Amino acid sequence: MNRAIIPGSFDPITLGHLDIIERSLKIFDEVIVCVLVNPDKKSLFSIDERKELIEKSITNISCNEKIIVDSHDGLLIDYMSKNDVNVIIKGLRAFSDFEYEIQMAFLNNKMAPNIETFFLMTTENLSYISSSSIKQIVKFGGKITGLVPSNIEQDIIRKILE
Numbered sequence: 365m366n367r368a369i370i371p372g373s374f375d376p377i378t379l380g381h382l383d384i385i386e387r388s389l390k391i392f393d394e395v396i397v398c399v400l401v402n403p404d405k406k407s408l409f410s411i412d413e414r415k416e417l418i419e420k421s422i423t424n425i426s427c428n429e430k431i432i433v434d435s436h437d438g439l440l441i442d443y444m445s446k447n448d449v450n451v452i453i454k455g456l457r458a459f460s461d462f463e464y465e466i467q468m469a470f471l472n473n474k475m476a477p478n479i480e481t482f483f484l485m486t487t488e489n490l491s492y493i494s495s496s497s498i499k500q501i502v503k504f505g506g507k508i509t510g511l512v513p514s515n516i517e518q519d520i521i522r523k524i525l526e
């Protein structure tokens with residue numbers, strides 16, 4: 365089976381992430397959406413909350429039976445070798461993402477040479493969305509409609525304002 369992993373912080377999942385997940389399903393038979401710890405980022409949502417939001421936001425997309433939602437606290441390559449998956453999919457929003465993502469791709473490939481990273485360009489009209497901007501907008505009273513999956517919008521607002 366042709367499997368791939370979409371790793372990320374997903375703190376929280378946005379419509380940009382969902383776009384990458386949906387488009388990956390057209391290419392791979394099964395996609396693992398895996399919440400990982402990014403030690404460079406201070407997260408707001410717990411790992412379980414992030415997983416729940418992902419589970420809820422994929423309920424309305426087609427072929428969602430091909431998605432596994434999981435989490436891992438450790439190296440991505442260790443999760444991949446344990447779960448027999450060797451393709452990473454990452455979304456690229458802009459050139460600024462590229463520098464960081466290519467370094468990650470080289471590092472992962474250096475540590476585990478059987479691993480390949482596929483990059484998908486984020487759909488243009490979603491390319492300005494980031495989890496950190498979602499948190500900022502809510503914190504300062506702005507609207508996030510059209511930036512996050514509609515069925516988790518209230519969950520996100522509640523958590524950020526609590």
Ligand code: PNS
Binds near residue numbers: 371374402472
């Ligand atoms: O959504 P993000 O924050 O860009 O995702 C980055 C993430 C979580 C995929 C990355 O930090 C990661 O893979 N973390 C797990 C630890 C690891 O394997 N790091 C790569 C080698 S430095």
